[in-house]
Amino acid sequence: MIEIRRPFLFAVASLLILSAPPTEATAQVSTSDVDAIFAAFSGPNTPGCTVAVSEAGRPVLGRAYGMADLEHDVPNKLETVLEPGSVAKQFTAAATILLALDGKISLSDDIRKYIPEVPDYGEPITIRHLLNHTSGLRDWGSVAGIEGWPRTTRVHTHTHMLDIVSRQKSLNYEPGEFYSYTNTGYNLQAVLVERVSGMSFAEFSRTRVFEPLGMMKTEWRDDYNRIVKDRAVAYSPTREGSFRQNMPFENVHGNGGLLTTVGDLLKFTHNLQTGALWGPEFLKEMHTQGVLNSGRQIAYASGLNVGKYKGVREVQHSGGTAGYRGFLTRFPDQDLAVAVMCNAGNANPGRFARQVADLYLGEAIVTDEPAAPTVEAVEVSGADLERFTGAYILTRNQQRRAFSVVDGALRLGGAALVPIAQNRFAFEEAVFEFDVESGEQRPSAVFTTPDGDVFQMEPVEDFDPSTDDLAEFTGEYSSPEAEVTYSFKVREGSLARVDRYGRAIPVRPSGPDAFVGAGGTWVFHSEGGRVTSVSLVSGRVWDLRFERVR
Template identity: 30%
Template sequence: MIKKLTAFTFLTLLSTFGFCQNLDAEVDKIYQVEDNTPGFSIIVSKGEEILVEKQYGISNLDYDIPITNKTVFDIGSIAKQFTAYAILLLEEQGKLSIKEPAYKYINNLPQYQKGNPTIEQLLNQTSGIKEVDGIAGIADLTKNDLLTQSQMMNFITKMTSLNFKPGEYFQYTNSNYILLADIVTKVSGKSFANFMQEDVFEPFGMENTIKKSSTYTIIKNRAIGYVKDEDNFYKSHLHAFVYDGDGQVLTTPKDMFKWHIGLQKIKNQHSELYKKMHTKAKLNNGNTIDYGLGVEFETYNNYQAFGFDGMILGGFVSKYLYFPELDMMFFTTQNTFDSDFEDQFFKLVDLYIPKNNFNNETKNSGKVKKVKLSKKELKLYEGSYLFAGSDVETIKTNTIQLKNDELTVLTTDGVEITRLKSMGNNQFMFNDKLVVFDLESNKKSYKYYDSENQLPWLFKEYNPTTYNEKELKEFEGQYFNADFQISKKIKLIDGKLFVFSRNGAWKNEIIPLEKDAFDYSSDLITFLRDNNNSIVGLKIIDVLFKKI
């Protein structure tokens, strides 16, 4: 059922659309590019009508090839929508149920102690399965190395523990969708690339869309990805990433328009499939998250919208967003990495969608009622705290001190970060985030809630440690992980400890944090001892290495 607009809003929109033909110059201002630089390809539609389709800049700087409406871009994680649709299509055909445990369809997937994620929990990113990207990094693989589906599956299935009980939190990982691609392959009897081509792209009329499956495949009209360093552009294209499910799809804005229109037809022809895909998921506690099955939800100008973002360090950024109340779709893609791309994207949206002042919801003022604590009470929270990092976050440290009757959070170098505002019951506001302290355990700690529906960061009190050269020498040795067939050599050079990787080709200094724990390029490396206090191994993001 289409929502009714107020008369004023409808007339405002009608006026805006009436001037669409005069917006070209305004769009051009947003997407100005210099000569011989990467650029953009964009499309805006209302219903089945394309309002604007434009291209700017160069797709290949080596050969000065302009971006055209046939240029294909790597759209990164937007590809997860296609994977989610593929799973739901197989369910529609009676070949699986998303309520089933994922291990039923995935060879070697562990049956975890915390519970077995369902296919649906893979789809809505609540499975608890660890992110594979960090594991690949520990295995000394970079964006220039060949990364295949079998490699990534090996990494994922060798991780035998979950970050949390399935359904307890939302945690976005690529691992979930790599696993889903394996399910598509097993259930369909086709390679993932062939299934996507024959059962998704072709039925939607997406003739310029391809799932990359080989480093050697010729992809017609492919844009090259770039990053900018000061005033120069450098190629950073991820040619060697050929695994499945989470990305590696190249397409054009016109084909994304066909995908969008096709989904609206699916809404009428297969309403249950569409509804599942576009319904916000719920956690075990009943909380609703802004994520469906391959779909992200957001609000802009007081209108509800859904779509997906795709950001690749290999040099591509894309965004697809649909406003169902207005039946308007926006898609932009570019072949240079830009972490601030949304500012530009929403400038485009603002040209076509006026602010809706009639759907304002009553919101809390956001003011926190501060609870006054005595100096004695505040001093209980003082200390140095360490977040040991995770498969998706780097390690973080800070110090909390009482200054001028306020708890002040400082960097380890003494620079003030913020001041905590007490809310009582061991709860404080860290800027606009909630932190909750535990003073009862053997070691003080606090949980930092970046989002109420995501796994909180656990900061534990620690004692910063330094070592002399003799003490550091104890950590030297060769360490090996049999599952991934990778080794790390640790050697003392000029009073500093270094980790040598890739047969000695790389080395990274490790910095002491506390006893047996070091900062290893923003990951935590922890040394393990036996009952005789001898070092027998080390651990990085739960990957164990035995000293040999």
């Protein structure tokens, strides 16, 4: 923490006077231990963080570190307004659920009932799908990036968002089939609230959420030009070791865009603990975890991740927008909450918040739950390991993964996998199982994630195209969904994607007719012996089709 020698500039650590002793569920905490967690962000030449802790709704700690404005030597303080990124989603979910409790909507309604700009994909996309990230809708910001206008490079608005959504001819997947994080669902909820309530989303939130909870320093960034008292400037680090401004110059909100303080965040999350303001039905809907069509329950509820941390029940969400970072976590059984926000893009508020929580949880993290069974490694011959090497494709989203053998161990990228059977390999709690009974020299595989999600993986052949082979993929390809045309050309013996400004980015082969680079995986398609189109898989956008136009 900053040494306090010039109070006006550097007295950046503020300690709330404890209004009540800690509950028996938590430990006594030294502020010096908290300060040590934030040491890297507590100097006079760095942006920093604010942190607040509450027990049973009572504030027990508040600290501020680093600078809110490096140009004007303004320190962070507890009242500093920052953005917690996607932590905002729980506030949007709250507004949506309040409309449902008012009887004005049903969470099982098709979103097209209120927002007909969303295309008809055959199967209804419900409001609950939007809440749980199971809609299949592509992330509009990812599509905007493919267009050449990534987030914060232009003043994106909800009009832009709806325009992009209306152009999408397909979904990533059938609604309810998978969980896939997408900001689109939460921007659509903001529009939904406006259309149903007849109020702006900002006004509805102010009158129904912020003011009733006493969150007097909280508002939506629906106009990025508006002057906001006590707002910190957001920064990102440079390669030279200094910082540059990185502000969110956009007006989209609901997915993020919440201007708030750590103290106000704790007021909201305490109401999610008690339900004092909106009652048990509100709490139930906020904490109801999504269920996929398969019947599998996911961790994501309504703007909240529900799970465990070191054996302790936890409800949390992280976030980041431009150079802002945030994390809000609550431990229901201990009635403990921690909020951290930072104006440094290289800060990790999730790690900081949980390190602070560790200090308060104390013995609560020693759980009586049985330890995970110890899995002993088995010996697999080198010849058998070689069967599993090479490139594989995840059939769900066309992403590529490559296995190799290094020093007698099967590796995925740089991570060594532990053999737990002749055809099963573990990495932490994830498992890869190869179908050796198929008799194929290179068998298919199933990848099971720690939360039970299952991905089918199919082997693909090595692809080492000649310059003549690469020439088959050259040409111009256009996507009406992204309103952009890209060229592919052979440059210095490699295929390169060329954008509208003439910038060439090499792509490298990853399998037959597939290349990786320039923002994702590009899979070319042929008809009648001629390449006619290419599909892009890029993060939150699966299978965006570009047709060959030249």
